Amino acid sequence: MAVPVIEVDRVRKVYRLGEVEVEALKDVSLAIGTGEFVAVMGASGSGKSTLMNILGCLDRPTEGAYRLDGKDVKELDKDALARIRRKKIGFVFQSYNLIPRMDAQENVELPMVYDGIAAAARRAHALDALRAVGLQERSHHLPSQLSGGQQQRVAIARAIVNTPSLLLADEPTGNLDTASSDEIMGIFQGLNDERGITIVLVTHEPDIARFAKRVLRFRDGQLIQDEPVADRVIYGKGRKT
Amino acid sequence: MNLLAAAKVAYRSLRANKMRSGLTMLGMIIGVAAVIAMVAVGAGANERIAAQIASIGSNLILVIPGSTTSGGLRSGFGGTPTLTMSDYKAIGRELSAVRYAAATTRSAAPVVYGNMNWSTIIQGATPEYFAIREWGLAEGRTFGPEDVDASTKVAVLGQTVSRNLFGGESPIGKIVRIKKVPFTVVGVLESKGQSMQGQDQDDTVVVPITTAQKKLFGTTHIGTVGAILVQATDADSIQQAETQTVELIRQRHRIGRGQEDDFSVRNLSEMLSVAEASTRVMSLLLGAIASVSLLVGGIGIMNIMLVSVTERTREIGIRMAVGAREKDILLQFLIEAVVLALTGGAIGILTGVGGSKLISYFAEWSTVVLPGAIAMAFGFSAAVGIFFGFYPARKASRLDPIEALRYE
Structure with missing residues (x-):
């Protein structure tokens, strides 16, 4: 296994909902190496979203350690976490989460705006990223003028524009039809193969998980299964049945 | 960002x-x-x-005749002519805190020029009046002490009067008639605009006080004046000028201790402040x-x-x-x-x-x-x-x- 990008070491996460304590993650340990493509599966409430929030530095574990590129995030303050999100992590969400007033290119530029990159360089990088997802022709379309699949491709361009070491996708195909879903997964595979970007993808569709190389299954806050994908689907080579 | x-x-x-x-x-x-x-x-x-404040003139005190009691009847302020030309002269001459004093008397009368006429305030005054009110000339000249001594029939017009009688024409040297008495216009005053009470200060004609008394209005008591305007030497000496004026006039009018003044003094600058x-x-x-x-x-x-x-x-x-x-x-x-x-x-x-x-x-x-x-x-x-x-x-x-x- 390659150098681990992600090391989760006996992580517990507890939420308080009023009086009730909810244990979303119970003693989870796992490691994900550079260049891996991992699908995280589980029913809702299994703790997979909580894991994603922790992996994405949006949340911190209650107990245990999370090391990203060998660095424990527990010691970092909010600004440092924001910096990590900006530099090392790209997010793709189920509902795309593009800013509606801004066109495709501006949405892609957003992470660079907070990095203080000059406008000309931002535009060049944004166009590169849009080209990588095949949307360079639509750079001045607003999200409302794009189809769901296209919006998700803009979101992927935004996620990769800062050349992150980790791409986190939370049910990225949840709102898409099969054809668009496959297209999106093809893009992920391309990014994983050609750029070596580590991808962690949450899904509850077995068909989607088969695009990945490794599957983690969660139930009730615990990792119950960790295995490589046996019958992997490669986009463009047709689906195996 | x-x-x-x-x-x-x-x-x-x-x-x-x-x-x-x-x-x-x-x-x-x-x-x-x-x-x-x-x-x-x-x-x-x-x-x-x-x-x-600037149009009235700075550091001003106004002395007006006061009430007198005659036969058990008290007249109001200015009701009886108690101030005289010699009071005015004494104030101007004797008091250290006073720069100028001017005697004035005023009455309304129509002024006629050719077939035009205009009713206005005729202000009889001594020459210091112009200096005290800081009233400059638009054209011509004012009158001097010799005009007061000789009761010459000269008049200085306010802008409003000049405009209404002469239009655009220059009135200098022209003859106007005030109560049928012919006056030679020697000067026109600068415009001063409205007073604090909203009166048009330019609606006036200024003539030597003696001329006004003898030729126009007459006076029951020869040598009495309507009011005396006193200008203090500077803003700090207004109070002093007021005290000195009161003392001098009381003395001149032989008003004993405890007796009521037969004149009254108003500090105009104070009112304005x-x-x-x-x-x-x-x-x-x-x-x-x-x-x-x-x-x-x-x-x-x-x-x-x-x-x-x-x-x-x-x-x-x-x-x-x-x-x-x-x-x-x-x-x-x-x-x-x-x-x-x-x-x-x-x-x-x-x-x-x-x-x-x-x-x-x-x-x-x-x-x-x-x-x-x-x-x-x-x-x-x-x-x-x-x-x-x-x-x-x-x-x-x-x-x-x-x-x-x-x-x-």
């Missing part, structure tokens, strides 16, 4: 909600415009008072009331920013997820509020200046737009933006990104 980029983002999100941004700005516009217009009205009133003080209070009050609307405008901004933060919770979550720091979010919303306030402020300044001009034009009330008031209003709107924008901006920056992303 630098300030310019943040300002651009702010501008765009305000433009996305034109109606709402416009209405919010309206609050600021009205507030700033009200402050500027009201301060301008107040400053205009102040300037008017200052001009009136009271008027000035009350105008100042008025402008302060106007400014204060206008500031309240500025405050209300600020609350409007806070309100709309809070709505905007709630509406854009998801956007804030997205921005945080892609790496915005709390500081970036805070700055973005703060700048949005400041842009709102300053744009409103700038439009408000234009509206306020325009409004002041309209007030001057329609209400015939002079207004003075002070550059200081403009600078203050602009600074104040920036401050309002920061102050009322801070709370919503902080609220935005403190959002939990996970919650914010989940927000529908």
Whole structure:
């Protein structure tokens, strides 16, 4: 296994909902190496979203350690976490989460705006990223003028524009039809193969998980299964049945 | 994220909600415009008072005949002619705190030139009158002591009289008739405008006091005058001049200790400074009331920013997820509020200046737009933006990104 990008070491996460304590993650340990493509599966409430929030530095574990590129995030303050999100992590969400007033290119530029990159360089990088997802022709379309699949491709361009070491996708195909879903997964595979970007993808569709190389299954806050994908689907080579 | 980029983002999100941004700005516009217009009205009133002080003449004391008791009947002030030409001469000659004294008498009479006539106030005066009232000439000359001694029939016209009798023509050397007595016009006075009581000070004709007494009005008691105007040497000696004048006249009129004065002394500068003080209070009050609307405008901004933060919770979550720091979010919303306030402020300044001009034009009330008031209003709107924008901006920056992303 390659150098681990992600090391989760006996992580517990507890939420308080009023009086009730909810244990979303119970003693989870796992490691994900550079260049891996991992699908995280589980029913809702299994703790997979909580894991994603922790992996994405949006949340911190209650107990245990999370090391990203060998660095424990527990010691970092909010600004440092924001910096990590900006530099090392790209997010793709189920509902795309593009800013509606801004066109495709501006949405892609957003992470660079907070990095203080000059406008000309931002535009060049944004166009590169849009080209990588095949949307360079639509750079001045607003999200409302794009189809769901296209919006998700803009979101992927935004996620990769800062050349992150980790791409986190939370049910990225949840709102898409099969054809668009496959297209999106093809893009992920391309990014994983050609750029070596580590991808962690949450899904509850077995068909989607088969695009990945490794599957983690969660139930009730615990990792119950960790295995490589046996019958992997490669986009463009047709689906195996 | 630098300030310019943040300002651009702010501008765009305000433009996305034109109606709402416009209405919010309206609050600021009205507030700033009200402050500027009201301060301008107040400053205009102040300037008017200052001009009136200057038009009456500075450091003035007015001595008028007082009440006397004759046969158990007390007459009012000015009711009996107790002041005389020799009182006037003594005041001018003997008192150290007095620069000039002038004797005057006044009465209304029609003035005729050719087939034109005009009823006006005929002011009989000694030559010092012009100096005391600081009343310059538009053309010609005034009269001198020799004219008073010889009771010559010369007249100096006020602008209003000159205009009504002569139109555009120069009246110098022309003969006018006052109560059928022919007078040669030797001079025309500068315009002084309205007095504090709203009288036209230029609607007058000044003639030597002796001429007025002998040829025009006559006097029951030869040598009495209507009033004596006294000018102190400077502002600090007004009080002294007043005391000296009272003492001198009491002595000259042989008024014993404990007896009532048969004259009365009024300090005009004092009256005016009271008027000035009350105008100042008025402008302060106007400014204060206008500031309240500025405050209300600020609350409007806070309100709309809070709505905007709630509406854009998801956007804030997205921005945080892609790496915005709390500081970036805070700055973005703060700048949005400041842009709102300053744009409103700038439009408000234009509206306020325009409004002041309209007030001057329609209400015939002079207004003075002070550059200081403009600078203050602009600074104040920036401050309002920061102050009322801070709370919503902080609220935005403190959002939990996970919650914010989940927000529908």
